[in-house]
Amino acid sequence: MRDDNGLNSRNDTLLSKTQTEHMEKIVDILNLKKTYADGFEALKGINLQIYKGEILALLGPNGAGKTTLISIICGITKPELGSVAVNGFDVVTQYRETRRHIGLVPQEIHLEPFSKVADTLNYTRGLFGKPKNSALIEQILRQLSLWEKRDSRIFELSGGMKRRVLIAKALSHEPDLLFLDEPTAGVDVELRKDMWEIVENLKAQGTTIVLTTHYIEEAEAIADRVGIINDGKLLLVEEKTPLIRRLGQKALKIDLQERVDIIPQELALYDLKIINDGDAVQYSYETGGHRTGITQLLSDLSAAGLSLRDIQTEQSSLEDIFIGLVNEGSE
Secondary structure (H helix, E strand, C coil): CCCHHHHHHHHHHHCCHHHHCCCCEEEEEEEEEEECCCCCEEEEEEEEEEECCCEEEEECCCCCCHHHHHHHHCCCCCCCEEEEEECCEECCCCHHHHHHCEEEECCCCCCCCCCEHHHHHHHHHHHCCCCCCHHHHHHHHHHCCCHHHCCCEHHHCCHHHHHHHHHHHHHCCCCCEEEEECCCCCCCHHHHHHHHHHHHHHHHCCCEEEEEECCHHHHHHHCCEEEEEECCEEEEEEEHHHHHHHHCEEEEEEEECCCCCCCCHHHHHHCCEEEHHHCEEEEEEECCCCCCCHHHHHHHHHHCCCCEEEEEEEECCHHHHHHHHHHHHHC
16 A cells, blocks of 8 residues: 555656756646645645656546646646745746746637637737737747638637637747647547647747646657646656556467467466467566566477467557556555
8 A cells, every 4th residue: 555645755766866857847846735615635745846848748537636736837726735836936926927937728718709810819918918029929820820810710710720729829928838738639630640749849949838638649649758647646757658668568469379268277377368269368577577487488388288379569558557557546
């Protein structure tokens, strides 16, 4: 069993010092807790550092605490305990300073339907006290493939175009930290990939991006680090590739010459699983282990009288890891 502090204290150890000691923090969250009036504990002692120039994907089921966490960082919701700093400014006592650094793209599309696209951006920029900058607005609109729609009214746009306007609107005051709450929810696969390209281009320009998503492939495609949150607790934060390598498993599928109904007793220690109606067996092993045991397994299969026809390996996906960690954290 692991307590809440144990879960969160792992976060710093999961990233080696060599990876983070030269990186500059843009967000520093310490022991963040939030309980709503009805007694619901949305956040249970979150510790998290977000670094400049990275893409961090926050994964978690509905009600896990993702939106509450973002709302507190963005100054929409007040924390109960703990602290959040953005570029060194406290989000509660120095709200105006922190908000200038943040752009937020909400999941729901709320735009003035009769406003023109360019006017929407200019208006938002003005709300942050920024002077008019036509060149910047043109740059943002071109970057998001909206320049040809600059004089169109919002109600004339497709759903995908409206989502692009939301991103453009969030970028209009030149934030260096952008939050995307389910940015591709409800859009088709082609548009989703277009949005991934947009996010990667923003990162290339130095924008730090935090996105929440239900699409595991979204995190696998574009994130530098992945955070998994469930039941108000941050179960893990780690760089994506080492995470998959460290926690992932590979499954070795062994196609047999003859069908089997039971695993021979002498192979019991391998915990083999019969699949494909007995035409194959499956052996799972940790990718991070020094020894996989495959060589000995193949030798023991032959000794047990099982002749193989073919072998294939399959790497665990981030989705497999996510499901496993959420289930583990719920126990």
